[in-house]
Amino acid sequence: AQSVTQLGSHVSVSEGALVLLRCNYSSSVPPYLFWYVQYPNQGLQLLLKYTTGATLVKGINGFEAEFKKSETSFHLTKPSAHMSDAAEYFCAVSGPFPGGYQKVTFGTGTKLQVIP
Amino acid sequence: GEEVAQTPKHLVRGEGQKAKLYCAPIKGHSYVFWYQQVLKNEFKFLISFQNENVFDETGMPKERFSAKCLPNSPCSLEIQATKLEDSAVYFCASSPPGVRGTYSGANVLTFGAGSRLTVL
Numbered sequence: 001a002q003s004v005t006q007l008g009s010h011v012s013v014s015e016g017a018l019v020l021l022r023c024n025y026s027s028s029v030p031p032y033l034f035w036y037v038q039y040p041n042q043g044l045q046l047l048l049k050y051t052t053g054a055t056l057v058k059g060i061n062g063f064e065a066e067f068k069k070s071e072t073s074f075h076l077t078k079p080s081a082h083m084s085d086a087a088e089y090f091c092a093v094s095g096p097f098p099g100g101y102q103k104v105t106f107g108t109g110t111k112l113q114v115i116p
Numbered sequence: 117g118e119e120v121a122q123t124p125k126h127l128v129r130g131e132g133q134k135a136k137l138y139c140a141p142i143k144g145h146s147y148v149f150w151y152q153q154v155l156k157n158e159f160k161f162l163i164s165f166q167n168e169n170v171f172d173e174t175g176m177p178k179e180r181f182s183a184k185c186l187p188n189s190p191c192s193l194e195i196q197a198t199k200l201e202d203s204a205v206y207f208c209a210s211s212p213p214g215v216r217g218t219y220s221g222a223n224v225l226t227f228g229a230g231s232r233l234t235v236l
Contacts, residue, residue, distance in 0.1 A: 032222045043120070043207055043227030051222040090159070094222070103149075103172055104225060106159040 002027045002093045004107035012113040019063075019078040021110045023091030026072065033074040034092040034104070035065055044090060050074065061085070086114045118142060120228035121190075122208050128234045129198050137231045138190040141210030147171065148191050149211070149225060150183060154204040162206075165191065198235045205230040 007022040025031055032051045036044035048059025055067040061084075065076045074091060091107040121140040129135045141148050150162040161175040165185040176183070180199075185191040195202055209225035 041229070043229045044225070045227070046224050049222070049224060103161055103164065105161070108157045
């Protein structure tokens with residue numbers, strides 16, 4: 001079974017400050033990790049994903065995340081927050097499964113507030 | 117099309133009534149997933165399809181929920197005899213097949229905008 005824990009249901013940062021959204025995962029197989037963003041009244045949009053290879057993954061809108069196996073973490077960062085980054089962010093995990101697949105499991109989300 | 121189209125955007129039903137939601141996946145995507153989001157938090161997996169075949173239904177409350185994906189038709193999620201606790205936003209997502217023609221878990225899900233069901 002796989003699971004994701006997002007630390008902090010709400011995070012507030014000032015405009016221009018560093019954004020750090022935390023995600024820890026649990027997986028019995030090498031994980032595939034994703035960050036999705038949800039704007040109000042919209043579906044989820046992919047920010048970035050990690051499957052294999054380089055552990056630092058760059059996504060859209062200036063976001064990046066680093067896969068740290070030793071810490072079972074996949075934290076999302078952005079050097080400088082913009083007002084338009086205010087949204088809810090979901091970390092998700094899936095993985096390879098012999099002869100099948102691991103369905104995507106989502107965390108409970110972190111709402112990012114950007115203060116002018 | 118290049119987006120996952122979900123209808124209706126909003127649906128209001130009295131307790132005990134039937135509700136039916138529709139999802140048109142992106143053309144060429146052979147996998148469809150339904151998720152239920154309650155109170156803007158957890159995305160609960162309901163069911164997935166590979167074309168018209170059920171792929172994984174481990175999340176479905178089978179006594180009242182059913183789903184279909186028929187050829188040349190939008191996929192559907194139906195709730196018989198809705199309950200207050202069914203009030204949620206239902207998201208559909210689709211995914212292309214992987215390199216070997218199957219879903220690998222690494223495929224990105226493209227989500228629709230959701231259908232909000234309110235049960236009164």
